[in-house]
Amino acid sequence: MADINVTAKTTGKTADLTGRSSSSGSQSIAAGEPAWDIIELLFFAYRDFVGDADEVLAKFSFGRAHHRVLHFVNRNPGMKVAELLDILKITKQSLGRVLKQLVDQGYVLQKEGANDRRQRLLYVTSKGEALAMKLAGLQTERIARALKDTGPGTHDTARRFLTAMLDAEGRDRVLRLIARADHARRPRA
Amino acid sequence: MADINVTAKTTGKTADLTGRSSSSGSQSIAAGEPAWDIIELLFFAYRDFVGDADEVLAKFSFGRAHHRVLHFVNRNPGMKVAELLDILKITKQSLGRVLKQLVDQGYVLQKEGANDRRQRLLYVTSKGEALAMKLAGLQTERIARALKDTGPGTHDTARRFLTAMLDAEGRDRVLRLIARADHARRPRA
DNA sequence: CGAAATATGTCAACATGGCTGACATAAATG
DNA sequence: CATTTATGTCAGCCATGTTGACATATTTCG
Numbered sequence: 001m002a003d004i005n006v007t008a009k010t011t012g013k014t015a016d017l018t019g020r021s022s023s024s025g026s027q028s029i030a031a032g033e034p035a036w037d038i039i040e041l042l043f044f045a046y047r048d049f050v051g052d053a054d055e056v057l058a059k060f061s062f063g064r065a066h067h068r069v070l071h072f073v074n075r076n077p078g079m080k081v082a083e084l085l086d087i088l089k090i091t092k093q094s095l096g097r098v099l100k101q102l103v104d105q106g107y108v109l110q111k112e113g114a115n116d117r118r119q120r121l122l123y124v125t126s127k128g129e130a131l132a133m134k135l136a137g138l139q140t141e142r143i144a145r146a147l148k149d150t151g152p153g154t155h156d157t158a159r160r161f162l163t164a165m166l167d168a169e170g171r172d173r174v175l176r177l178i179a180r181a182d183h184a185r186r187p188r189a
Numbered sequence: 190m191a192d193i194n195v196t197a198k199t200t201g202k203t204a205d206l207t208g209r210s211s212s213s214g215s216q217s218i219a220a221g222e223p224a225w226d227i228i229e230l231l232f233f234a235y236r237d238f239v240g241d242a243d244e245v246l247a248k249f250s251f252g253r254a255h256h257r258v259l260h261f262v263n264r265n266p267g268m269k270v271a272e273l274l275d276i277l278k279i280t281k282q283s284l285g286r287v288l289k290q291l292v293d294q295g296y297v298l299q300k301e302g303a304n305d306r307r308q309r310l311l312y313v314t315s316k317g318e319a320l321a322m323k324l325a326g327l328q329t330e331r332i333a334r335a336l337k338d339t340g341p342g343t344h345d346t347a348r349r350f351l352t353a354m355l356d357a358e359g360r361d362r363v364l365r366l367i368a369r370a371d372h373a374r375r376p377r378a
Numbered sequence: 379c380g381a382a383a384t385a386t387g388t389c390a391a392c393a394t395g396g397c398t399g400a401c402a403t404a405a406a407t408g
Numbered sequence: 409c410a411t412t413t414a415t416g417t418c419a420g421c422c423a424t425g426t427t428g429a430c431a432t433a434t435t436t437c438g
Contacts, residue, residue: 037367039328040264044363045354068232071228081387082384092388093389118384154349174233181229252395253394306406307406
């Protein structure tokens with residue numbers, strides 16, 4: 001749990017930009033100095049990260065919007081439409097468009113709520129789960145490689161860094177969502 | 190340069206998800222187990238990260254496309270249109286649309302290349318620089334806060350992790366771009 | 379019970395920012 | 409001089425976001 005993380009180790013396979021920036025005193029970012037490195041690395045890393053999935057999705061004529069819906073439904077089986085809207089922060093019209101396609105093509109199904117019959121609870125089908133897991137697998141490969149290349153303890157540091165990057169207001173909601181999904185295991189699909 | 194990073198310190202202000210995952214052995218991701226935490230944190234963190242800029246841009250009736258152009262031109266004054274296209278990986282038609290608006294509204298200007306008069310070298314104006322720096326400042330605030338909250342040594346770890354997340358093929362190009370921009374200081378604007 | 383609130387869906391229209399394809403111009407190059 | 413290169417531009421399509429207005433079924437509440 002308490003992890004001693006000695007990061008003297010370098011990636012060792014790429015032109016190294018850490019040398020320059022640490023020699024210019026990157027520790028904590030001198031007030032007023034933009035964190036150019038992190039800003040740009042986030043841009044390029046995120047693009048490559050989502051790019052993995054994009055290629056596969058293209059074969060299904062799906063886009064990132066479909067991926068996001070499929071991902072969260074897979075992770076939170078039985079979730080309400082309203083919850084999904086709240087997570088994605090898009091309008092129901094935008095969601096409706098891609099959700100309809102996912103349902104029509106048999107990746108997602110909707111069941112009436114047992115208690116509240118107005119609700120249309122969302123589940124992935126086995127076909128939907130397969131695709132969601134394939135996409136998650138691709139992204140996990142990249143993450144696992146990166147964590148391995150960056151050294152032990154990085155998973156924890158990355159998690160804490162990314163958590164700290166979240167808006168403070170929504171942070172707990174995000175963390176609760178992740179924690180909840182980690183427990184909600186396949187009530188059925 | 191060699192940084193000893195003791196990460197026993199926790200963020201300490203949010204519901205903590207690291208406890209659960211470290212207790213389930215998050216070290217290096219058990220083969221086949223999707224890295225749900227990093228996948229979802231990347232999604233939410235990136236959204237919040239770009240959200241900072243989005244709010245400001247909206248006041249100028251600009252979008253993320255304008256931001257990206259302005260950012261890279263600010264960072265690489267005198268860059269060629271072709272270089273920018275290559276960095277952004279969009280078509281010249283897409284670039285042309287936003288670039289024209291930035292030029293028309295006085296954020297970016299184009300000068301004939303001294304050697305090659307076909308080139309239209311790109312520079313930010315002082316107005317453009319001001320906006321670019323404002324946006325970078327907002328994002329840097331978030332990053333600096335996150336790095337501070339996550340503890341010393343995180344800047345280096347974050348940089349190395351994000352670098353390792355890049356496609357291996359394009360990695361050196363990205364690192365060279367960042368390193369080059371760090372040196373290219375205002376040939377004028 | 380009946381009115382109001384809630385969960386969801388849908389139609390229409392519009393904006394942004396990707397894309398392809400075709401074509402135009404000026405300047406460099408061989 | 410012919411070709412290639414750097415850039416711009418017109419026209420139209422697609423994906424995915426938006427607003428606003430309604431429709432329907434169901435639950436909730438006075």
